[in-house]
Amino acid sequence: MVPDPKQTPDVVLVTGAAGGIGQALVLGFEAAGWRVVSVDRLPMARTDHVQADIGDLVDPESAEHQELVDRLRAATGGRCKAVVANAAHQVVKPAAALDASDWRTTLDVNLLSPFWLAMAFADELERNRGSVLAISSIHEKLTKPGFVAYATSKAALSGLVRAMAVELGARLRVNAICPAAIATPMLKAGFDGQPEALAALEAFHPVGRLGDPAEVARVAVFVCSDAAGFMNGSCLALDGGIGARLHDPV
Template identity: 40%
Template sequence: MQKAVVITGVLGGIGTGLAKTFNEAGYTVIGMDIKNTPSPYSHIFVQFDLNEYCNNAGYKAKMETYFDEIIPDLYVLINNAAVQILGGVEQIHVQDFNHTLNVNLTGPLLLSQYFLSRLEKSKGSIINIASIHHQLTKKRFISYATSKSALVGLTKAMSVDLQGRVRVNAISPAAIDTQMLRDGFDNDEAKVKQLNEIHPSQRIGKPAEVSKLALLLAEDALGFINGANIQIDGGISNVLKDLD
């Protein structure tokens, strides 16, 4: 039987890479995203609002009824969807903070709860896409860094709670060449070039590098990896920048 994977945030840079890699590996890809545009590597696409899923009981019930119809079996759940709303301590609005937590943290928990019986039956796993911001962050990333730190904590706690039932791991990418990253640098190529150069690898990451790591974590061959948070960061977490 063909294995199925659910990938949230499938239309983003990393999400597209995940869908492509798992598609090429023979998985049935169920892609979900808040945007409703074609998903070239998804066999099934669902327009899905994680924030609404966390806040609206009626919407949650409706979507789960639909999932019951289209996703009878599941081998991997990849919680990849994320929002990045910038703001410092003095500027951040509580509604933006809560929105970030819903999409980046509470949503992954609720989806894990909902799909748990299917994942347990298939002896599958959950992969949470966290971020280097769980450990190293910048100004104005209050909401995002908090949510990703908590997602790593959730990963570890779930792996202990579900021991022997479902494996749970996280991947924490640093700078990955996506449109979200470039938008964060105002699409300034000089800034992106400088970002490449400060990494020991002398380049930033590619979405395919994250997705290939996710595929390895999903497969039985590395089944002893459980409760891990694997950083894929080009060595940037080892850098202590000196004064110029």
């Protein structure tokens, strides 16, 4: 019997789903008819949620890795058509203050977990003509003081996307979205009591505002759809034009 597509929708696995952009990704994919398996170390009030630390994926020989992969595979039920690696760890401190744990957690969560997650789902994604989408950042190329570990991890994540796209392109697509400042509740909270600073940040983006989490979700849904079937190895800027801005004082 031919499965009814409405009964067996495509599944997207979204990490970091409890965060500002993650929640928008969940809503955006659901609105587009996907079944979403959310993953976060925080609980979420939804049935298809796997509460877990994706750092457990980084040693493929470990029991933790296998246990988490088994839980994720059970949740997607063979229908996974997209893995969205969205979770991230952001350390903001001077380079001289970074310690070994800052580096380890940053690289584990932002770089290595996406790799092992993609590899764990490569066969399932290939069967479903699917793709991996990494939520990278404008920090893959442009950064500022205090962001050495985070920016390095995002540059490496974009490199990983291109390298995997070249090697795995015949099996599955691999892409990234690189947002500039997105107006998540947490970002806005960071500007509490400083409306001038928030206005300056908005004005510095050529579009005159910050991005909306729903805008990230809309692009993500498109990149993971069959309509984007020739898109592979792309690191898409989603930055209101700030990445094109020359910083000369004129």
